[in-house]
Amino acid sequence: MLEMSNLESYPPLFRHLSASPDELTTNNSMEDSSSSSSVPIPVVDLQCLSLEKLGEACKEWGVFRLVNHGIPPSLLSKLEEHVRMLFSLSFESKQALQTNPLSYFWGTPVLTPSGAALRGALNMNWLEGINVPLTQLPLFQTEDPRLEDFRHFLEEYGRHLSRIATTLFEAMVKNLNLCPKQSECSLDESTGFIRLYRYPSRSSVNKSLGMMEHTDSSLLSIVNQDQVGGLEIFKDNQWLLVNPISDTLLVHIGDMMQAISDDQYMSVKHRVRVNKQEERVSVCYFVFPEKGNVVHSSKYKPFTYTEFQQQVLNDTKTLGYKVGLQRFKLDAPV
Ligand SMILES: O=C(O)CCC(=O)C(=O)O
Numbered sequence: 001m002l003e004m005s006n007l008e009s010y011p012p013l014f015r016h017l018s019a020s021p022d023e024l025t026t027n028n029s030m031e032d033s034s035s036s037s038s039v040p041i042p043v044v045d046l047q048c049l050s051l052e053k054l055g056e057a058c059k060e061w062g063v064f065r066l067v068n069h070g071i072p073p074s075l076l077s078k079l080e081e082h083v084r085m086l087f088s089l090s091f092e093s094k095q096a097l098q099t100n101p102l103s104y105f106w107g108t109p110v111l112t113p114s115g116a117a118l119r120g121a122l123n124m125n126w127l128e129g130i131n132v133p134l135t136q137l138p139l140f141q142t143e144d145p146r147l148e149d150f151r152h153f154l155e156e157y158g159r160h161l162s163r164i165a166t167t168l169f170e171a172m173v174k175n176l177n178l179c180p181k182q183s184e185c186s187l188d189e190s191t192g193f194i195r196l197y198r199y200p201s202r203s204s205v206n207k208s209l210g211m212m213e214h215t216d217s218s219l220l221s222i223v224n225q226d227q228v229g230g231l232e233i234f235k236d237n238q239w240l241l242v243n244p245i246s247d248t249l250l251v252h253i254g255d256m257m258q259a260i261s262d263d264q265y266m267s268v269k270h271r272v273r274v275n276k277q278e279e280r281v282s283v284c285y286f287v288f289p290e291k292g293n294v295v296h297s298s299k300y301k302p303f304t305y306t307e308f309q310q311q312v313l314n315d316t317k318t319l320g321y322k323v324g325l326q327r328f329k330l331d332a333p334v
């Protein structure tokens with residue numbers, strides 16, 4: 001059940017579903033067991049960056065922990081504090097953020113900006129989020145000093161993330177030894193955006209996903225999760241829990257990076273499990289190729305990120321899920 005004290009901060013549909021748990025019996029195949037033991041996710045040190053270790057992690061796992069990333073721990077904890085504060089605002093106040101460059105969403109936003117296109121409550125992500133396009137953050141005007149502080153923290157965090165993503169991308173391009181045509185497709189810092197998430201706790205339902213399984217469409221995604229945990233990656237046919245480690249970031253290879261690398265790097269499938277007792281927050285950064293850049297690969301038809309994104313949107317609307325890179329395989333049906 002959602003916390004009573006905080007009830008007015010949740011979207012009305014969540015309050016309703018929480019009161020009648022049977023409606024959210026998902027078909028998300030949560031029966032498969034998930035190991036709660038810590039898994040040996042590779043660790044990459046940004047200060048002493050080894051191309052070999054980085055390459056191995058991207059090829060075998062598609063995900064790694066990043067240490068010595070240069071973000072002060074005090075900034076990370078301030079950010080988490082402010083994310084919690086922001087989500088604890090009333091549902092109406094969060095909806096009002098919509099008028100700023102920020103946008104507030106909940107459930108499964110691709111399908112349902114307003115919650116209208118849900119097929120019952122099946123497959124609904126049990127989360128609320130705030131989308132922050134970093135280049136537009138200076139336009140965020142507020143009279144509320146707490147939100148003003150929040151903007152500053154986000155701006156500072158965004159600068160760190162741009163630096164980290166660029167450093168990692170350049171190292172990956174070196175590690176892959178791409179031919180000039182492949183390396184034409186480059187990371188565009190101005191595409192970077194941050195998503196803040198809150199996954200409400202859900203003690204009354206046994207089987208529930210906060211976010212359904214997916215791969216990210218980005219070049220790289222960088223996740224900063226709190227100590228509650230719940231993020232799982234799919235490897236060797238099983239779901240593995242990614243235990244949170246404080247002051248450590250998690251970097252995912254996205255679909256665009258997989259395509260550029262000729263499938264040498266893997267865009268890792270992942271999902272988020274809801275915690276029964278505690279709500280979880282995370283701060284995720286995504287970055288993409290330059291708009292007009294064509295992805296050239298021996299495995300895929302040439303395509304731009306804009307075309308990819310359009311295809312994902314069409315598939316999500318018509319099929320209810322993302323097909324992803326398979327659509328662009330050289331031998332894919334037209
Ligand atoms: O909240 C998380 O830890 C992961 C979120 C995620 O996978 C995404 O936004 O694509």
Ligand SMILES: [Fe+2]
Nearest residue numbers: 214215216270
């Ligand atoms: Fe993701």
